[in-house]
Amino acid sequence: MMILPSQASFSPSNGRLSGEQVNRAVRRLKDLRGLFADEAAFLAMDPEQIVYEVHAHDACGPVEGGLFFGVSTLFPGKVGQEYFMTKGHIHERRNRGEYYWGIEGRGALVTMNERREATVAVIEPGSLHYVPGNTAHRIANTGNVPLVVGACWPADAGHDYDAIAERGFPVRIVEENGAPVVRNREDERDGR
Numbered sequence: 001m002m003i004l005p006s007q008a009s010f011s012p013s014n015g016r017l018s019g020e021q022v023n024r025a026v027r028r029l030k031d032l033r034g035l036f037a038d039e040a041a042f043l044a045m046d047p048e049q050i051v052y053e054v055h056a057h058d059a060c061g062p063v064e065g066g067l068f069f070g071v072s073t074l075f076p077g078k079v080g081q082e083y084f085m086t087k088g089h090i091h092e093r094r095n096r097g098e099y100y101w102g103i104e105g106r107g108a109l110v111t112m113n114e115r116r117e118a119t120v121a122v123i124e125p126g127s128l129h130y131v132p133g134n135t136a137h138r139i140a141n142t143g144n145v146p147l148v149v150g151a152c153w154p155a156d157a158g159h160d161y162d163a164i165a166e167r168g169f170p171v172r173i174v175e176e177n178g179a180p181v182v183r184n185r186e187d188e189r190d191g192r
């Protein structure tokens, strides 16, 4: 019998993920153009500012039956009144689901199904969230410290951004009177 060493190192308390097969992807403000309601506020900010980074353990490549394991770190901040958020996607293979869990910080998981019905769940340390297939998803950081969220998803799920780009999600997570609230996009006159 062969005793194998750990393939990577993961700390459940702070989400730090490292090792040979761990890839790091960074998204800057300039990668999120057009997603925030307040375009003027967006243009006044540093486009190179890092909004979030994703560390993912890729042990198998994008194969059917495989799994990816990742940790997203979404930094605190706002564009106008709207909290920093991930780009958001639906899986290319539509029926693939995903697990998320809160590790550090506080935020919101926003989902949208094929009928454009949205849900919003509070993410906090220890919270667990199952995103079913056929459901677009994004997270927003509603706190003052980095939001660290773990995720596990099928390796062949893929990311489809174009399918949701035109109309976006039906809700926004914004600050009102110092607290996060859910705002319906239908209440906006323009923009998304």
Ligand SMILES: O=P(O)(O)OC[C@H]1O[C@](O)(CO)[C@@H](O)[C@@H]1O
Binding pocket: 027, 054, 070, 071, 072, 086, 087, 088, 089, 137, 138, 150, 151, 153, 159
């Ligand atoms: O791809 P997005 O929408 O920028 O989200 C960030 C990441 O969150 C995950 O859903 C989980 O880490 C990844 O699949 C994705 O790359």
